[in-house]
Amino acid sequence: MHPAGRTSAESTAARPADDTADLKDLRRDVDGIANLAVERGRGFVDAARLQATEYVDRRKGDAAQSVTDLARTLRDSSKTFDDKPNIKAFFDSAAEGLEQLGTSIEQRSFTDFYEDAEALARRAPVAVAVATFVTGFVVARFVKSSSVTPANVARDRYSA
Numbered sequence: 001m002h003p004a005g006r007t008s009a010e011s012t013a014a015r016p017a018d019d020t021a022d023l024k025d026l027r028r029d030v031d032g033i034a035n036l037a038v039e040r041g042r043g044f045v046d047a048a049r050l051q052a053t054e055y056v057d058r059r060k061g062d063a064a065q066s067v068t069d070l071a072r073t074l075r076d077s078s079k080t081f082d083d084k085p086n087i088k089a090f091f092d093s094a095a096e097g098l099e100q101l102g103t104s105i106e107q108r109s110f111t112d113f114y115e116d117a118e119a120l121a122r123r124a125p126v127a128v129a130v131a132t133f134v135t136g137f138v139v140a141r142f143v144k145s146s147s148v149t150p151a152n153v154a155r156d157r158y159s160a
Contacts (some may be wrong), residue, residue: 052110068098
């Protein structure tokens, strides 16, 4: 005799129904966990996007001011070329372009910058890939040249 007073035939017949119910419960639990994970993931992405937006909005004023200051410096330096109108016009034109860029940075939102970057990536994916590669290469070279290794520290210590 099996538990609960069942015969082995009764126990075997009841088992598939129990297994199906357990499987359904398990699927429900997994679906619930998956839905919760997706909801939390969306919340995380939204929070990250909000932080990035706030950071860019705070920093864009500084960037716009830097570009405007550079334009002012360029315009001031063009005064030394008063006797050479072609060179002065070149400097003045560059300064005007930088002033427009500074104004554009100040007036645009993070979403505008993101959409422009996305459009550029779609129009010229090869150029973006090359620029990304070159930037990575330059950063890696910079990090490598500025890193302090134990061998360099020991060599510098003994050579001094």
